[in-house]
Amino acid sequence: MSARARTAGTARLRAAGGTAGGGVVAGLYRWIEGHGPHVQVAVWLLLAHEVWPRHPEFLRACVNRSADRLWWIDWTAVRAAFDAGEFHRAGASRTELVVLDLAIELGRDRFMLGALGVGNARAVG
Secondary structure, eight states, rough: OHHHHHHHHHHHHTTTBBBBTTTHHHHHHHHHTEEEEEEEEHHHHHHHHHGGGGGHHHHHHHHEEEEEEEEEEEEEEEHHHHHHHHHHHTTTOOHHHHHHHHHHHHTTTTTOOGSHHHHHHHHHH
């Protein structure tokens, strides 16, 4: 990730309530650094939208903390909760649900972004 993108990302994290030193948002930001473009795009979508990293049902359903203090998303768990209607019942708007549904499918690599070469991955992300 370029220094410019990292700086822009950090500014967005602060706007979304995270800090470079801790919190779910910052933890997710650190988590995606070691992942392929499909996970990075999915998490960036959620972070840019700003609703889901703060949504209690989302956090309970699928966001976990590892022993090394990273936060991570269990895409299978969030899909199961989504399909069971948990987020709809929690009062999420249609737009919020559409964003989450897209992020889930990106995170699960439904569109096979993980198979893209470096040039095509840059074009997507």
